[in-house]
Amino acid sequence: MRNLVAVLFVSAAAFAAVPVVAADLPQPYTPPPVVDNGMGGTFYLRASVGGNMLWTSEHVQTDGTTNQATAAGYGYSIGAGFGYEVGNGLRADVTVDELSNDGLTDGTNTLHLRSTLALANAYYDFPLMGGSQGGLGGYVGAGIGGAYYQVNTTPANEELPDGNGWTAAGALMTGVTYDMGSMVADLGYRAIYMPQISNNAVGPQPAWYINSNVVQEVRATLRYRLN
Secondary structure, three states, X not given: OHHHHHHHHHHHHHHHHXXXXXXXXXXXXXXXXXXXXXXXXXXXXXXXXXXXXXXXXEEEOOOOOEEOOOEOEEEEEEEEEEEEEOOOOEEEEEEEEEEEEEEEEOOOOEEEEEXXXXXXXXXXXXXXXXXXXXXXXXXXXXXXXXEEEEEEEEOOOOOOOOEEEEEEEEEEEEEEXXXXXXXXXXXXXXXXXXXXXXXXXXXXXOOOEEEEEEEEEEEEEEEEEOO
16 A cells, blocks of 8 residues: 555656656747738839920030020820839839920920830838828939930921930939828929930931930829739
8 A cells, every 4th residue: 555655656746747847848949920010012003194394404506506495395294104112111113104395495496395204213202191001101212214205396497307316314203192002192293304305317417406404394193002
């Protein structure tokens, strides 16, 4: 009987010691739960429409003389693009705009410009009201690319023949946004710089140039998030 009691006592003590020993053994690593901070990236589509004005610093005439343009041209643009929001305030997109501008004059002739403008753009978005999950926000951005243009003048004359060509282009942007979740409305300002526009005439036709061209534009944009 004493032996049986001793065996039971030893067994009970052994079972009681198991949790203590187990606590001293290395435990398997359990990773902490993933916290969703709403910082995931997403692709988006965009569409824009805007009004613009064109200024140029100088007009080089066919005889080599230089003079200032006497009035600003005016016009509009429509465009579309595809982009990606990183989720930390940064986003980037590529845009293609059809730009039309009329009315730039040297006092005698008036320029008519049609341009297809392609830009790669980067932006930084920041909240103004409503926090990072929506509401009113702002942004700044910059873009670089090029434009294919067609130009003609009125009244039409042999001294200023029509033409077309390519030019580099750059842009600076700023604006305000309203984030509605799957869609974002954007009212912004964009300044587009084109270093030179010319009819690029060759042979017997006279060539003319307008240099340091700035298109200042107010645009309304709608972005649609794809996921």
